[in-house]
Amino acid sequence: MALSSVSSSSACKTQTYLHSHSSLPNSVSPLKFNKITPPCHSNLRSPSIVCAQSMAPTAVEPAAAPLLRPDSFGRFGKFGGKYVPETLMYALTELETAFHSLATDHEFQTELEGILRDYVGRETPLYFAERLTEHYKHPDGKGPHIYLKREDLNHTGAHKINNAVAQALLAKRLGKKRIIAETGAGQHGVATATVCARFGLQCIIYMGAQDMERQALNVFRMKLLGAEVRAVHSGTATLKDATSEAIRDWVTNVESTHYILGSVAGPHPYPMMVREFHAVIGKETRKQALEKWGGKPDVLVACVGGGSNAMGLFHEFVDDKDVRMIGVEAAGFGLDSGKHAATLTKGEVGVLHGAMSYLLQDDDGQIIEPHSISAGLDYPGVGPEHSFLKDIGRAEYYSITDAEALEAFKRLSRLEGIIPALETSHALAYLEKLCPTLPDGTKVVLNCSGRGDKDVQTAIKHLEL
Amino acid sequence: MARTYKNFSTATLYHTNQSPFCKPKVFSTKILNLEPIIKDRSLTLCSTVSRNTRDNSIGLKHYVPTRSEVNQTDDTLISTTGKFGRFGGVFVPEILVTCLNKLVAEFSLILHDSEFQAELAMALRDYVGRETPLYFAQRLSNYFKNDDGEGPQIYLKREDLNHGGAHKINNAMAQAMLAKRMGRQSILAATGAGQHGVATAAVCAKLSLDCTIFMGDVDIERQSSNVILMRQLGAQVKSVEGTFKDATSEAIRNWVNDLENSYYLAGTAVGPHPCPSMVREFQSVIGKETRKQAMEKWGGKPDVILACIGSGSNALGIFHEFVRDEDVRLIGVEAGGNGIESGKHSATLAKGEVGVYHGSMSYLLQDDEGQIIGPHSIGVGLEYPGVSPELSFLKDVGRAEFYTVTDEEALDAYSMLCRLEGIFPALEAAHALAYLRKLCPTLPNGTKVVVNCSGRGDKDAATVFKYQQDRAQLTNI
Numbered sequence: 001m002a003l004s005s006v007s008s009s010s011a012c013k014t015q016t017y018l019h020s021h022s023s024l025p026n027s028v029s030p031l032k033f034n035k036i037t038p039p040c041h042s043n044l045r046s047p048s049i050v051c052a053q054s055m056a057p058t059a060v061e062p063a064a065a066p067l068l069r070p071d072s073f074g075r076f077g078k079f080g081g082k083y084v085p086e087t088l089m090y091a092l093t094e095l096e097t098a099f100h101s102l103a104t105d106h107e108f109q110t111e112l113e114g115i116l117r118d119y120v121g122r123e124t125p126l127y128f129a130e131r132l133t134e135h136y137k138h139p140d141g142k143g144p145h146i147y148l149k150r151e152d153l154n155h156t157g158a159h160k161i162n163n164a165v166a167q168a169l170l171a172k173r174l175g176k177k178r179i180i181a182e183t184g185a186g187q188h189g190v191a192t193a194t195v196c197a198r199f200g201l202q203c204i205i206y207m208g209a210q211d212m213e214r215q216a217l218n219v220f221r222m223k224l225l226g227a228e229v230r231a232v233h234s235g236t237a238t239l240k241d242a243t244s245e246a247i248r249d250w251v252t253n254v255e256s257t258h259y260i261l262g263s264v265a266g267p268h269p270y271p272m273m274v275r276e277f278h279a280v281i282g283k284e285t286r287k288q289a290l291e292k293w294g295g296k297p298d299v300l301v302a303c304v305g306g307g308s309n310a311m312g313l314f315h316e317f318v319d320d321k322d323v324r325m326i327g328v329e330a331a332g333f334g335l336d337s338g339k340h341a342a343t344l345t346k347g348e349v350g351v352l353h354g355a356m357s358y359l360l361q362d363d364d365g366q367i368i369e370p371h372s373i374s375a376g377l378d379y380p381g382v383g384p385e386h387s388f389l390k391d392i393g394r395a396e397y398y399s400i401t402d403a404e405a406l407e408a409f410k411r412l413s414r415l416e417g418i419i420p421a422l423e424t425s426h427a428l429a430y431l432e433k434l435c436p437t438l439p440d441g442t443k444v445v446l447n448c449s450g451r452g453d454k455d456v457q458t459a460i461k462h463l464e465l
Numbered sequence: 466m467a468r469t470y471k472n473f474s475t476a477t478l479y480h481t482n483q484s485p486f487c488k489p490k491v492f493s494t495k496i497l498n499l500e501p502i503i504k505d506r507s508l509t510l511c512s513t514v515s516r517n518t519r520d521n522s523i524g525l526k527h528y529v530p531t532r533s534e535v536n537q538t539d540d541t542l543i544s545t546t547g548k549f550g551r552f553g554g555v556f557v558p559e560i561l562v563t564c565l566n567k568l569v570a571e572f573s574l575i576l577h578d579s580e581f582q583a584e585l586a587m588a589l590r591d592y593v594g595r596e597t598p599l600y601f602a603q604r605l606s607n608y609f610k611n612d613d614g615e616g617p618q619i620y621l622k623r624e625d626l627n628h629g630g631a632h633k634i635n636n637a638m639a640q641a642m643l644a645k646r647m648g649r650q651s652i653l654a655a656t657g658a659g660q661h662g663v664a665t666a667a668v669c670a671k672l673s674l675d676c677t678i679f680m681g682d683v684d685i686e687r688q689s690s691n692v693i694l695m696r697q698l699g700a701q702v703k704s705v706e707g708t709f710k711d712a713t714s715e716a717i718r719n720w721v722n723d724l725e726n727s728y729y730l731a732g733t734a735v736g737p738h739p740c741p742s743m744v745r746e747f748q749s750v751i752g753k754e755t756r757k758q759a760m761e762k763w764g765g766k767p768d769v770i771l772a773c774i775g776s777g778s779n780a781l782g783i784f785h786e787f788v789r790d791e792d793v794r795l796i797g798v799e800a801g802g803n804g805i806e807s808g809k810h811s812a813t814l815a816k817g818e819v820g821v822y823h824g825s826m827s828y829l830l831q832d833d834e835g836q837i838i839g840p841h842s843i844g845v846g847l848e849y850p851g852v853s854p855e856l857s858f859l860k861d862v863g864r865a866e867f868y869t870v871t872d873e874e875a876l877d878a879y880s881m882l883c884r885l886e887g888i889f890p891a892l893e894a895a896h897a898l899a900y901l902r903k904l905c906p907t908l909p910n911g912t913k914v915v916v917n918c919s920g921r922g923d924k925d926a927a928t929v930f931k932y933q934q935d936r937a938q939l940t941n942i
Contacts, residue, residue: 118598121626125591131673153594155626155888197887200604220930224883414699417667418628453630453923456693 069318069385074268075356076388082267083351088247091254096269098174103276108173112166116280119198120161124150124281126288126445131415136431142440146431147297148418148448149285149313158421158450159278159309160191164260166277168195171258178257182206182246184239185375186218187454188262193227203227206246208238218454236369239379243353263306264383267354271383278312285445286316293443299324301434302447303427304344304397305376307383309449318394327386328430330372331399341370342399343382344390357384373402373458374422376450402462404429409452409459421450422458547738550861552854555737556821564724569739571647576746581646585639589750592671593634597623597751599758599915604885609901615910619901620767621888621918622755622783631891631920632751632779633732634664639747641668644728651727655679655716657709657775658846658893659691660920661732666700676700679716681708687845690924709849710837713823733776734853737824741853748782755915756786763913769794771904772917773896774867775811775846777853779919788864797856798900800842801869811840812869813852814860827854843872843928844893846920874899876932879922891920892928 074080082092102108116122127148137143151159171179179201183189189205196203205222209231212219222229235241250259264271264278289297300317302310304327317323332340340346347358350365360368360380372378389395400408405422408429413419420428427446438444452459547553547569555565575581589595600621610616624632637654644652652674656662662678669676678695682704685692695702705715720729731740734748759767770787772780774797787793802810810816817828820835830838830850842848859865870878875892878899882890890898897916908914922929 118600118623121594121598121623125594127591131671150591150594150628153626153628155623194887197884198604217926217930221889221926224880224889224926224929225887226884410697413697414670417670417698419694419697453690453694456690456697459697460693 069388070268070272074272076271076385077391079349079356079384079387079391080268080271081351081356081384082354083356084267084354085251087251087254088267091250092267092269094174095170095258095273098170099269099273099276102170102173108169112169115165115169116162120155120165121153122162122280123284123288124153126150126285126292127448128292129416132412132431135411135415136435138436144299144435144438144440144442144444145293146435147289147292147443147445148416149281149445151281151309151447151449152418152420152424152451156187156191156194157453158187158191159281159312159447160188160262160450161194162280162312163262163274163277163308164188164191164195165198167258167260167273168192168199168201171201171260172199174258176201176256176258178202178204178253179260180204180206180246180249180253180257181260181262182239182242183218183262184208184211184242184378185454186211186215186222187376187450189222189227189229190218190225191262192260193222193225196227197225204249205229206232206242206249208236208242209233210237211239211242238369240367247353263308263379264311264385265306265353265355265357265379265381271355271385274308275311275315275383275385278308279315281309281312281447282314282316285313289443289445295443296320296323297445298322298442299326299434299438299444300447301326301328301427301430301444303327303377303423303425303449304329304382304386305341305374305379305423306381307386309447311383311385313445313447314389314395318389325389325395326430326434327395327397328427329382329397329399330370330374330377330405330426331401332371332373334401335399338368339371340399340401341372341377341379343370343380344386344397345399347380347382349387352381355381355384357387358382358390373405373462374426374455376421376423377426398430398433400426400429404432406459406462408432409455410463413452418448419452419456420448421452422455424449425452547742549741549855549858552819552827552857552861553738553741553825554821554854555824556826557737557824558721560721560724561737565737565739567647568743571643572739572743572746575643575646581642585642588638588642589635593628593638594626595635595750596754596758597626599623599755599762601762602886605882605901608881608885609905611906617769617905617908617910617912617914619905620759620762620913620915621886622751622915624751624779624917624919625888625890625894625921629660629664629667630923631660631664632748632782632917633661633920634668635750635782636732636744636747636778637661637664637668637730640728640730640743641665641672641674644730645672645674647728649674649726649728651675651677651723652730653677653679653716653720653727654730654732655709655712656691656732657681657684657712657848658844658891659684659688659695659924660846660891662695662700662702663691663698665730665732666695666698669700670698677719678702679705679712679719681705681712683708684712684845687928688924690927708839709845710823710840710851717823732778733849734778734781734855735776735823735825735827735849735851741825741855744778745781745785745853745855748778749785751779751782751917752784752786755783759913759915765913766790766793767915768792768912769796769904769908769914770917771796771798771897771900771914773797773844773847773893773919774799774814774852774856775844775893776849776851777856779917781853781855783915783917784859784865788859791864795859795865796900796904797865797867798897799867799869800840800844800847800875800896801871802841802843804871805869808838809841810869811842811848811850813840813850814856814867815869817850817852819857822851825854827857828852828860843932844875844891844896846891846893847896868900868903870896870899874902876929878902879925879929888918889922889926890918891922892925894919895922 181192232245261270330341370380405425409425606619654665705712734741734744800811875895878895
């Protein structure tokens, strides 16, 4: 009933669990976004949950190197897909068609490049972190060379704007005048409000009431940029609930509205689109690496929340087998504490917010509330493409605790005069474990995905305790 | 009475064949053919707009010292380079003269040291994030169109995208590298809004130098977010009673106590020679990029350049490149605070009189007894009772125009840019943007206006928040 676009075959019975966080009587809305957990894992060999649009169930081969990322149904192996209410199917298809046509539209690409260059401030430098490299040298003076891809220098201070700007331009092309988005800590909200101001689009941001209280300054920023910030009181009044509310709005206003999703999660075509819009990071890195040392990076390191900055850096190099890819998630208080956001390490496969991916769920299939000191990594799911890359062993995923991240935050500030976002600090913290294992002269490129001005207050509070 | 010089294109280049280090005041000049000089870019790097005392003509003065000349530097008084007309100079206690001589010498050397310049260029590119874009602000331009749909085209030079969030780092990076080269380990700096403090702390962390920042206690409160950033970057922040001018005095005092080991990193284009020239030279990358980008974008030069003025570093940074192009109009906007008649403002060039402050002769806000008047502005970085001697000179010769904008107008401009372009300008830069309201109606259609967006305004969000809340409360009464 709730997800009519999903036709379940007998091979895998799916049960619909309502989001237990909602205690409101009308939580049984047919349009409510629900999470499905296939109860029998062994039957996931051949995914039989297909789009309503397909004529016959299609068996997708198990992961292999030449597999499309994604295939025509928006799947990366068994992950991804379009688990959405019927009303949204048309919007998603329209979006996908528009995206593909604009990929070859010279005018659009030129306009986007111009905005990325003059408004966002690209290309961002690939900076050789001399003191950090020195810090990681072994006693014999050998060690890897560490480079930082400076996404913190972008306008608004994070990589998020690459995608926001492109999606706003896309929305304008589609004739949509209204933009909606959800936000947790406010960073994606500010990025969205920023581009809406730039393009003169109406902007509505959904934010959990609890988050609004904690992030009053970001709320004010969004309002200054001309956006309307709507408080969401349902559930725990945090990011998950804001996302549900945003989707509800989109379903209601699908003709006039475009939903700017901030990460490589969500239903197809979002994971692919957001990845493509961030792929400029990886493309620039390849070019700059060639200029700087005449080769490719040996190791890529990035933090993973939803996975957008990591995919942006990785995508260019996925087919280069000699390039190692490492994603770093948030281990919060520790993987065994139960208070973390290490989805790829501790999660199990299920469907959340429209896509099949790993997610943090308990035995009843209910979402576990994640925790991380960094709001941007505080997401119980992860992009389906990351789930896929993990399963085929192309990328490695580790996790870092809050304490380790704070140490790394301090370290980069003191050694290089760059204050990284707490999200980025997780990737930086992993260098402690990684560098001793690397041979002399290994080229490590770390995605410095955002600046940490927003996090100093938090850091001070924790570092003093 | 100041004479007005309109014709800079005939400015002659003077080459001195006598070392400025040996004897003060008078040196012979030889007028050379301009062509080969202009072609050699390095020779035009260290130039000062000045008036020849012999025949009163305007020219660009420069010198190219040799290493042996530098080694022979002694304690004699520094020459007249460092003067901008009657402004500038070296009004310092004797104890600082040797130190400043060494600085002048080292500064001259690095200007012609291609290795240093290459290293600086790489740091500016990879660490600071240059070059910054010249961004066509379409919605802002549309906003200022008249009823016929005509109006100027407004471009923003995005210094807010630099690492640290302001133009200050261009200068901090270069000077810190200079200090390291001179073997100084301890860096001292004074900051008002905190941007120079943050920039200095960042580059000191990168170059592993010790960093002490002096900041007025009033400013520490108003720009507390920047104080936190400085400490996070490993700098020591020392509180001084008062505001920026008091912090500057304290920093210089501390410098004098430890001349061998410490280096005073001036953030503003004020102070004794060579500080104004050095800061201007290091900031001039802004203007150089603007020229190149303007040529790429519309195949010409800017018609009007607009910048805010506290002491003048960002203004000089963008103006300097175009001083000799008299078809480029240069406009500086000062802080009018509560209005220039109220007495609570920082409009030095509008209301000041000539005097000596912090080592150089320039306009400054002083009362009848010559005591400094405490300035005020909502743009903390503009709150300085003095101004760069070079700007004083440009005002006197009529090369640049100067106006003022009140706190309220700046705050409105802040909101305007957020709403129209999604960019938070620093409240300082907002002063320049606010002047667009008066300027644009007077400009013909298609005039190219470049505004130096000297910093980002994240640090000011709380101030604007409070201002809007107070205003809302007032209207509710």
